[in-house]
Amino acid sequence: MGAPHLNLDSEKRKIIHVDMDCFFAAVEELDNPSLKGKAVAVGGSPSGRGVLCTANYEARKFGVRSAMSSAHALKKCPHLIFIRPRSSRYKEFALKIREIFSRYTDLIEPLSLDEAYLDVTHCERHQGSATLIAQEIKDTIFKETGLTASAGVAPNKFLAKVASDWKKPNGLFTVSPDQAKDFAMNLSLKKVPGVGDVTFRKCVALGLHTLKDIQEKPIGWLEIKLGKLGPSLLRKSFGIDNRPVSTGRPAKSISTEETYNKDLETFSEIEERIPFLAEEALERLSRHLKKKSDCPSPHKIFIKIKTCQFNSHTHEGILRHLDVHLNEETLRNTPHLYQDLIAKVVTPMYKELYDQCAQTPLRLLGLGFRLNVSSSYELERLGQLRLL
Ligand code: TTP
Numbered sequence: 001m002g003a004p005h006l007n008l009d010s011e012k013r014k015i016i017h018v019d020m021d022c023f024f025a026a027v028e029e030l031d032n033p034s035l036k037g038k039a040v041a042v043g044g045s046p047s048g049r050g051v052l053c054t055a056n057y058e059a060r061k062f063g064v065r066s067a068m069s070s071a072h073a074l075k076k077c078p079h080l081i082f083i084r085p086r087s088s089r090y091k092e093f094a095l096k097i098r099e100i101f102s103r104y105t106d107l108i109e110p111l112s113l114d115e116a117y118l119d120v121t122h123c124e125r126h127q128g129s130a131t132l133i134a135q136e137i138k139d140t141i142f143k144e145t146g147l148t149a150s151a152g153v154a155p156n157k158f159l160a161k162v163a164s165d166w167k168k169p170n171g172l173f174t175v176s177p178d179q180a181k182d183f184a185m186n187l188s189l190k191k192v193p194g195v196g197d198v199t200f201r202k203c204v205a206l207g208l209h210t211l212k213d214i215q216e217k218p219i220g221w222l223e224i225k226l227g228k229l230g231p232s233l234l235r236k237s238f239g240i241d242n243r244p245v246s247t248g249r250p251a252k253s254i255s256t257e258e259t260y261n262k263d264l265e266t267f268s269e270i271e272e273r274i275p276f277l278a279e280e281a282l283e284r285l286s287r288h289l290k291k292k293s294d295c296p297s298p299h300k301i302f303i304k305i306k307t308c309q310f311n312s313h314t315h316e317g318i319l320r321h322l323d324v325h326l327n328e329e330t331l332r333n334t335p336h337l338y339q340d341l342i343a344k345v346v347t348p349m350y351k352e353l354y355d356q357c358a359q360t361p362l363r364l365l366g367l368g369f370r371l372n373v374s375s376s377y378e379l380e381r382l383g384q385l386r387l388l
């Protein structure tokens with residue numbers, strides 16, 4: 001069976017990387033407006049052996065940088081104002097910013113207090129435009145905290161992180177999927193996350209300045225010269241990074257969905273796609289259960305549709321009709337499980353939802369399983385956040 005309507009790009013991720021601008025210094029300026037327009041650094045005292053946490057952009061004009069000794073910073077910028085860090089205040093802002101992120105997606109991976117990846121692939125705001133979502137996140141952060149953030153939008157974490165730095169401060173930069181390869185190839189190794197000063201100098205000594213230079217070397221050579229970093233840089237040079245946004249908490253559901261270039265107009269067109277969706281969803285479920293031996297089994301199934309007017313609907317069902325409890329073992333050993341799932345559960349659910357939507361043409365179908373994640377984990381996590 002072919003897949004004439006399938007949009008093969010439907011599995012592509014939409015990732016936003018958000019990074020606050022001169023975070024600690026910006027909070028200090030906000031709390032003390034008399035600092036505005038002056039060169040400000042947050043960190044240890046220049047009279048001792050202190051180092052800087054960060055500096056505002058005014059101070060950066062004089063060459064002042066994070067992790068520089070405070071004494072050296074004072075030499076570069078004699079009128080620099082030093083402020084002692086107040087970590088609990090920065091954490092308050094970090095929590096507020098994280099709460100803003102959570103209005104857009106559950107898939108948030110914080111990297112530090114002021115930086116996070118967001119997977120907005122399934123966020124439906126602005127008709128799914130990740131660039132407009134990123135702009136709205138920036139605007140909301142500013143409106144609700146008074147702080148500016150920079151954001152990068154791309155099909156993966158690597159490019160999104162590079163992109164958030166591209167127009168700093170208060171910037172927004174998008175690398176679209178079709179620009180990814182060219183954008184990556186032309187990047188200086190200095191801009192590649194994970195390539196620090198020492199590695200960069202090593203690369204330069206080997207004649208490697210950009211990701212294009214990496215591409216031109218044989219993989220064996222790269223492995224010998226750069227170890228594991230070699231193949232990783234090679235993948236990056238093609239704009240490839242398959243790492244998912246990792247929230248660190250157990251998944252609450254496993255699902256798959258397909259977006260179609262041409263709307264599905266009849267129920268038989270929907271029926272034709274169901275076996276593919278079921279196969280993929282079961283395959284993902286099976287992989288997930290295998291990987292996480294303590295993972296709870298699925299207790300519900302859900303389907304999702306999106307109409308040609310971009311209205312989304314989901315419908316949940318129980319798995320009772322299957323006669324078996326889905327787990328790693330039954331997934332492997334139950335004959336007819338796949339056929340039963342399609343005939344007894346999924347098809348009737350789609351039929352019901354499709355009829356409820358007055359048989360409107362559909363642009364997306366989704367199918368997934370809800371996992372029985374206990375609420376205790378969520379409570380534990382909230383407790384940890386309060387202690388942060
Ligand atoms: P960064 O995001 O690296 O820097 P920044 O937010 O100050 O500036 P930029 O606009 O370039 O993003 O780090 C976030 C905060 O983490 C920063 O405000 C202070 C703290 N920090 C340290 O304490 N020590 C360090 O060496 C660095 C790099 C950051």
Ligand code: MG
Nearest residue numbers: 019020021114
């Ligand atoms: Mg920052």
